[in-house]
Each structure stands twice: as structure tokens, then as C-alpha cells.
Amino acid sequence: MPDRDSHETALRLIETLRQLPRYPKVITPQELRDRLAAHGFKVDIRTIQRNLNDLSRYYPLCNDEKKPQGWCWMPNADITDLPSMDPATALAFRLARLHLAPLLPATLLARFDPYLKAADRALGDSDLTYRWADKVRMVPNGLALRPPTDNAEIIATVGEALLRECCFTARYRNRDDAERAFQRVHPLALVLRGPALYLLATLDDFEDVRQLRVHRFLSADLQPEQPRRLPENFDLDAYIRKGGFEYPEGEPIQLVALFQRGAARHLDETPLSDDQRIVDEDDGRVRLTATVNDTALLRWWLLGFGAGVEVREPAALRAEMAETARRMVWRYRPA
Amino acid sequence: MPDRDSHETALRLIETLRQLPRYPKVITPQELRDRLAAHGFKVDIRTIQRNLNDLSRYYPLCNDEKKPQGWCWMPNADITDLPSMDPATALAFRLARLHLAPLLPATLLARFDPYLKAADRALGDSDLTYRWADKVRMVPNGLALRPPTDNAEIIATVGEALLRECCFTARYRNRDDAERAFQRVHPLALVLRGPALYLLATLDDFEDVRQLRVHRFLSADLQPEQPRRLPENFDLDAYIRKGGFEYPEGEPIQLVALFQRGAARHLDETPLSDDQRIVDEDDGRVRLTATVNDTALLRWWLLGFGAGVEVREPAALRAEMAETARRMVWRYRPA
DNA sequence: GCGGTAAACGACACTCATTGTCGCATGGAT
DNA sequence: ATCCATGCGACAATGAGTGTCGTTTACCGC
CATH class of the missing domain: 3.30.70 (Alpha-Beta Plaits)
Structure with missing residues (x-):
């Protein structure tokens, strides 16, 4: 896309910011070069190094001081939306947050915080000093049960394994407090029942589909190389409809x-x-x-x-x- | 922030994209100049005109062909997050969406669609052709009541009036189907009870706090010039605690x-x-x-x-x- | 219909930001 | 100790981005 007035540099910098992962993950300038090239930006590595250094003066970026530098957004970096959030969406996030507080595991709920912050900022920008906090409430129409405590890394691992269709190894605590270890958990689906998060999976070499409470996992390690095995004829909807979760669909x-x-x-x-x-x-x-x-x-x-x-x-x-x-x-x- | 290697242009273009509102609203190059100046970017109007034209070749922007041009993002423009969404957040959005579907008015729920799309895109980017659709479900643990149908513009107006602490005029349909018109609705707070959205407000010159079902509004027009009147000693939490919504807090x-x-x-x-x-x-x-x-x-x-x-x-x-x-x-x- | 005003736009020249290249410093691995 | 890869400072080239100016277009009030 080289042309007069193309603003190629600006577009490339935006793409650079998009490609940067958030903290635990990092990306090297070399990898970044390939990614950008895939988007049509062919530039020297030197330029990318410079860009990263320049950008880090205006955005909360950081790099481990390793030899092939690993760059990332700082863990608490604010989110910038393009286009930025409008008041109605900000309101939707506020109300959603009220609904979700008792429904989602705390660590998943925390994933929304940057967006809520973006919502407040979107409002604050336009000279409205106002905050939602005093103006929206929820009156529960169900008994508030405590959502189970959970572990952010484990949920992230389970979600990623599910997404990438690969296995993970895990230690799991049974209902009767017995600890078990699995070499290969083949994730099939996540099911929410109220605030409880279940993983449907097959274990090791067994064929039967098991329900595992995600918050009962003691550890989980991704095995990206180990592809997931999908039981024949597995049908998630049929499984639920037939009462896999105690609530069979009635006539x-x-x-x-x-x-x-x-x-x-x-x-x-x-x-x-x-x-x-x-x-x-x-x-x-x-x-x-x-x-x-x-x-x-x-x-x-x-x-x-x-x-x-x-x-x-x-x-x-x-x-x-x-x-x-x-x-x-x-x-x-x-x- | 003029300096060597400052990438001032790129930063200004990003800020330009941020300042652009989404479709119904628009911004003129003149206003944009002031906004950018407030952020430290002092440039000629001509430059801004050029930038907008250039950017619209790479982003879904459009301008009404009015004389002072009104620029905006196209209504269905995708969202670009900086930093972009990671898989765990994408998962959180998916699960949240399942929970919220029966809880939020449809038009507010729709506000999340661009973010869900961003979630899918974040995943698709990294060569995962995979979709969440087959892998996450919710098993309701309460009876699914139908959320009331609603009107996007009215909710947006009510929310904005609440936020900006100004009045709006409205027509309202009573429980017994009688239609009433209010010259000044003074919004105090929004309260969710299950899927039902209530506005607490005082009406016209009256002092008493009323509960209005948002989805019963027939029309609502913002009166930005008419500041909201706040009753003395109004305490939202106390109001709810005392049973304003039928669920008084017990001992x-x-x-x-x-x-x-x-x-x-x-x-x-x-x-x-x-x-x-x-x-x-x-x-x-x-x-x-x-x-x-x-x-x-x-x-x-x-x-x-x-x-x-x-x-x-x-x-x-x-x-x-x-x-x-x-x-x-x-x-x-x-x- | 007509002049006045404001905005948009095309053209152009200037300049300085951005870039690739090169060379040196650094640090980890063999 | 040596080698290789990487980061980074320096520098020159160039072309992208900018302000300026003049022309065109659209809208408004009379």
C-alpha cells in the first residue's frame, strides 16, 4: 500500500500496537517483522526496534531485557478502543458488570475491568466529571450465591486448550477430596450452570465424557503438541438436552x-x-x-x-x- | 511533544481516530482541530481534512456531505482494541454473553456485539480457525423469563440524560395503558431488577421520587440545557434498602x-x-x-x-x- | 436570482521526520 | 577465547507530511 499520502508509517505503528500481546506473553522484533510483513508492511528490523523504543515513550510498553528482546504491554495497560466507547455502550458495560458480579468467577470478571475503565474514560473525556457509581444499582431477584473462587491461570489454560483443541495435563481434586492426576485432558466444551463452570472432557485414553469442575483443578499445563481427541458422535446440545446437567429439557x-x-x-x-x-x-x-x-x-x-x-x-x-x-x-x- | 523520532503524526492520527464518534453522532474538522489542540497537537485545518480523507481509505469512516463536514465511524465498524484482546478475555466475553442474553434488554446486549466480534477476530488472527460457538453453553439455573422489548434510542437518551445530569422530555405509557407526557424528567438513577430496567426520577415540578419502567417510555428527547434537579437527601442505597423495589433488606x-x-x-x-x-x-x-x-x-x-x-x-x-x-x-x- | 461567507479541495514547495545502511558494542553459546 | 546474533548510535538520502494560497463549491439571507 505505498502511495502518496498513505500514512503508511502511522498504519504500521497501529498494527504494531495491535500485535503486541499483554504482559505474560511477549513478542520479539523478529517475529513482529514477520507479522507486519504478513500485513503488507515490509520494513527493516532496525526500524521496528526504533519504533518500539519510540512507542514505549507514549504507551505503557515494556520489554524484558533478554537478548532477543521480548516486548509487551504492561499488565495494567489501559485499553484504547477504536472507535472509542460511546455512552450507551458504557452504560451497557456498567449494567452487565452488575449482573455478572455474582455469576462469573472473579478472575474472569476482572477481565472486564479495563473495559469498564475505558467506559469511564470515554465519559470523562467529554468534560463529564460524573461517575456511574452513584447512579446504577442492581436489585437481585434471586438469592445471591457466592461464586466459587478460582485461579486465573488455570481458567486461562483450560480456555486456551479448548480453543486450540489441544490437551493439557492437570491435577484435580475430587468431590471427596481425593487428588488425581491426568496426563491428557481432552477438552470438549465449557458449560456454565449459574456461577459454576464445568469442563466436558475425556481423560487420558478413556472414551467416556466426564464433567470436571474447573475450579477444582489444582494445576493445568498446556500441551500444545498434543491434539485433542474428539469422541465420535459427541453432540454438546444433545448431551445437555438429555439431562447431562440435571436439567433435562421437558415437553x-x-x-x-x-x-x-x-x-x-x-x-x-x-x-x-x-x-x-x-x-x-x-x-x-x-x-x-x-x-x-x-x-x-x-x-x-x-x-x-x-x-x-x-x-x-x-x-x-x-x-x-x-x-x-x-x-x-x-x-x-x-x- | 515535538521531538526527534516523536512519531507525532502517527500519534495524532490515532488520537483522531479516537475522537471520531460512531455513526449517529458526527464531528466537524473544526471541532476536531480544537480537540486535538487540547491534546497538544496544533495543526492546520487543511491537514485534518487531508488526514480524514486519507484515513477513510483504510478505516470505515464516512462523512455526511454537509457543508461543515460531519465525520464518523460507520455504524457497523469493527472495534480495534489496543492492546488487542487475549484469549482469556475473549472467553470471558463469550461466557458473559451467555449469562446476559436473558438479562439485558436486547438493544443493550447488542452493544457487546462489536466486542464479541473483536474476540473472535483476536482468536482468528493466530491461525485458529476455531469458533467458540460449538464449545460454550449455559445451562440456566433459573426460569428464563422473556426480557422486555425495548428501544435503543430511548435507552441511550435516558442513559445520557442520567450521565449528563440533565432533563429530558418524554411520553410514557402507564401500567393501565394511559399515556402521559412529561416536560421535564429529572433522572436520578437506573436500577436493574432482573431483566427489568427502572429509572428513578422526579417529574416536572414535583418533588417525589417515582419509579418509571424504561421500556414503557414511548419517546424521550434530551434537554441538554435543562439541568437536573436532585431532591434533597436523596440516597439511592437507602431507597433500595428500605424496600423501594419490594425486596427490603432483612436482618x-x-x-x-x-x-x-x-x-x-x-x-x-x-x-x-x-x-x-x-x-x-x-x-x-x-x-x-x-x-x-x-x-x-x-x-x-x-x-x-x-x-x-x-x-x-x-x-x-x-x-x-x-x-x-x-x-x-x-x-x-x-x- | 444574487452576492456574501465559509468550507472543501487541488497544487506546490519546503522541510524535517523516517528510513536503510553501516559499524561498533554487548552478551550468550559453543 | 571465539563466534554469532542482536541492539543501538550515527548519518545521509528521500519522500511523506505540512502550511500556504488560490480556486471551486455549497449554503444562506435578502
Whole structure:
């Protein structure tokens, strides 16, 4: 792309900044030369050395003082977005952060911090001294469970192995605290259930698909040379649908239930299904009709209303609720 | 910052790209000159005009053909991160997206798309043809309610008014479908409850704080000149704590409950509280002890287990659960 | 329709930032 | 100790980027 007014230098410098990895990883000027050449920038190594030194005066770059220099962004370098973040996106990040705080492992959540900082900066730039902190909140509508503590490196390794479709070696702590070591973990998929992160994988030479809690790994080391083995006919969606994670997908049913008016209020605004209908009853309750899947979660959700709901149809579900209620009473029978 | 080897041009071009807003907004070369000058780059307007034309050959920029040209990034322009996204962050975005899909209004969720694209690109760059799509899933651990449909412009306007602490005019549809018009909405805070987004605001000349469902706004127009009025002694946290959103914060209690073993399994890994303890009982159940807040959500969560849980302490809560169970049975009494 | 104003743009010459080359210093490996 | 690769200072060449100026274009008020 050599032309008059091409700003080739500027474009190359931007590409240089893009190619630089963040701290733990580094890149040598030689490698950088190849990468840039692949993007159409053919320059001398000397120029790249100079550029890196120059750029490091304006951006938080650093290099290990090794012989083939390894350059990288400093670990806490701010993120610069092109185009930079607009207020609406900044708001989305703020709100997302509120939602995610109890849902994502802490180390993954921390990955968003530079973006949140970018959001604040994007706002601060335009003479708005204001901060979101005083202006957005979340009111939990579920019980806040503590997300498991985790290890940043291990999650990163597992994610990278999954991505690169290679194995990793690992030590793992069982539910009963027994420690096991695996020579080859063949990662198949990551599954989130609430805040819990599961890895589906086959182990060593075995064929069966196992669920491993990511936060139970004690160590994980990438084996880039060891390609992952994929079991024949593995179908992630089918695995989940069939109940691999305790929540098998149920059949669609036509739910009819009577709610106390207050209890069902927010159903108006966040409906259960697209075809949901709510009509007033004579006794002050409301009748909800909706097509939903017949799952354990549905029961759990209905039970949460306590005596605030009465299932009318289907009859089987009504019977089940009634039976559950009787067993609850029995639980609390006087001794 | 004029110096030998300063790469002043390149730095200025990067800053130019940063200052360019995304599509609906535009910036004129004149304004750009002032902005750049504020960052220490003093150049002729002619140069900026040239730069913009040059840059638009390499980046998706466009200008309305108005007389003072308005330049901007094209609406679907990809995001370039400096430093670019690493695989672990890309993974975090993927997982976050899974969590957020049912929680954020669609138009806010869409704000993340460029970042997800950047994530894919970051991976694709390093010869990994691989896509996350087949490898990450979420298993919902709550009933999936439909997030309300919303309007991108209205959310953006509300967010911006909140941020800039100015009013906006609006038309609003009440719960009972009556339409109201407000000359001045004074935005105080945004509150998320599940997927529902509420604006706390005072209206026109009134002093009382109202809750407005953002997705019920029919229109919203920013009034940048009209500064927001803040009621005296408004305390967002206090407002929520006192039950402004139906979930008043309860007193800490010492919960003791017996769970069926299977039901409590995941409590091991995502505890209720930091001091939670779980011990086996003789009858095959487990005894959970934890300090939690005595809230409606707690009841709702406990009820969800149906007969799978028995609250032992505190006595008041036990009595309440027992009473609820009796009323449930009564609900389902044979006609 | 018409003149006035402001912005955009083409042309051009100047200059200095950027680059490749070369030579020397440094440091690790054989 | 020697060799090789790398980093870096110096320097000269050149051409990219800049300000200036003059012309063209579009818009606005009268």
C-alpha cells in the first residue's frame, strides 16, 4: 500500500500496537517483522526496534531485557478502543458488570475491568466529571450465591486448550477430596450452570465424557503438541438436552395457574412465554396461561410462590404440587 | 511533544481516530482541530481534512456531505482494541454473553456485539480457525423469563440524560395503558431488577421520587440545557434498602436447615454465605448452617426445594414455612 | 436570482521526520 | 577465547507530511 499520502508509517505503528500481546506473553522484533510483513508492511528490523523504543515513550510498553528482546504491554495497560466507547455502550458495560458480579468467577470478571475503565474514560473525556457509581444499582431477584473462587491461570489454560483443541495435563481434586492426576485432558466444551463452570472432557485414553469442575483443578499445563481427541458422535446440545446437567429439557405444556395479584405483577412485564395471557378472576386473583417446558426449574419457580399460586392445569402438575405441599406439611409436623 | 523520532503524526492520527464518534453522532474538522489542540497537537485545518480523507481509505469512516463536514465511524465498524484482546478475555466475553442474553434488554446486549466480534477476530488472527460457538453453553439455573422489548434510542437518551445530569422530555405509557407526557424528567438513577430496567426520577415540578419502567417510555428527547434537579437527601442505597423495589433488606439470621443430599449438592460449590457449614445427618440428609439475610428472596429460595428442605432455625422462619405449607395444601384441597 | 461567507479541495514547495545502511558494542553459546 | 546474533548510535538520502494560497463549491439571507 505505498502511495502518496498513505500514512503508511502511522498504519504500521497501529498494527504494531495491535500485535503486541499483554504482559505474560511477549513478542520479539523478529517475529513482529514477520507479522507486519504478513500485513503488507515490509520494513527493516532496525526500524521496528526504533519504533518500539519510540512507542514505549507514549504507551505503557515494556520489554524484558533478554537478548532477543521480548516486548509487551504492561499488565495494567489501559485499553484504547477504536472507535472509542460511546455512552450507551458504557452504560451497557456498567449494567452487565452488575449482573455478572455474582455469576462469573472473579478472575474472569476482572477481565472486564479495563473495559469498564475505558467506559469511564470515554465519559470523562467529554468534560463529564460524573461517575456511574452513584447512579446504577442492581436489585437481585434471586438469592445471591457466592461464586466459587478460582485461579486465573488455570481458567486461562483450560480456555486456551479448548480453543486450540489441544490437551493439557492437570491435577484435580475430587468431590471427596481425593487428588488425581491426568496426563491428557481432552477438552470438549465449557458449560456454565449459574456461577459454576464445568469442563466436558475425556481423560487420558478413556472414551467416556466426564464433567470436571474447573475450579477444582489444582494445576493445568498446556500441551500444545498434543491434539485433542474428539469422541465420535459427541453432540454438546444433545448431551445437555438429555439431562447431562440435571436439567433435562421437558415437553411443552399448557400451564394454567392462579396467582395472587401482587405476586404476578412483574409477569406482566417479563412474561414466561411469548403466548402468555393474564386475565383477572372473580376472587381477586389472576389467571395465567402460557406454554412452557415441563421442567424441574418450572416446579422450583412455582413452589417459590408458596401459597401465592395454584396450578390448575395440567392435572398431573397440579397433583404433583398438591403432593409436594402435603409432604412439606408432614416435614413440619409437630414432633 | 515535538521531538526527534516523536512519531507525532502517527500519534495524532490515532488520537483522531479516537475522537471520531460512531455513526449517529458526527464531528466537524473544526471541532476536531480544537480537540486535538487540547491534546497538544496544533495543526492546520487543511491537514485534518487531508488526514480524514486519507484515513477513510483504510478505516470505515464516512462523512455526511454537509457543508461543515460531519465525520464518523460507520455504524457497523469493527472495534480495534489496543492492546488487542487475549484469549482469556475473549472467553470471558463469550461466557458473559451467555449469562446476559436473558438479562439485558436486547438493544443493550447488542452493544457487546462489536466486542464479541473483536474476540473472535483476536482468536482468528493466530491461525485458529476455531469458533467458540460449538464449545460454550449455559445451562440456566433459573426460569428464563422473556426480557422486555425495548428501544435503543430511548435507552441511550435516558442513559445520557442520567450521565449528563440533565432533563429530558418524554411520553410514557402507564401500567393501565394511559399515556402521559412529561416536560421535564429529572433522572436520578437506573436500577436493574432482573431483566427489568427502572429509572428513578422526579417529574416536572414535583418533588417525589417515582419509579418509571424504561421500556414503557414511548419517546424521550434530551434537554441538554435543562439541568437536573436532585431532591434533597436523596440516597439511592437507602431507597433500595428500605424496600423501594419490594425486596427490603432483612436482618441477618442464623439459618439451620436440613436438605436432602442431592438437593444441597451444589451448595457445596456455590455457598450461601462465607460461614456456611454442611454436615451429614443420620437420616441421610445434610444439615446446613449459614448466616443469611432474612428476606423474601430467602423464603422464595427455600420454598423452591419443596419437601426437599426442612427449616430448623430460626423458629419463626420454621413456623412461617410450616404455615405456608398448610396454606398450600388448603389451596389444593379437593373441591 | 444574487452576492456574501465559509468550507472543501487541488497544487506546490519546503522541510524535517523516517528510513536503510553501516559499524561498533554487548552478551550468550559453543 | 571465539563466534554469532542482536541492539543501538550515527548519518545521509528521500519522500511523506505540512502550511500556504488560490480556486471551486455549497449554503444562506435578502
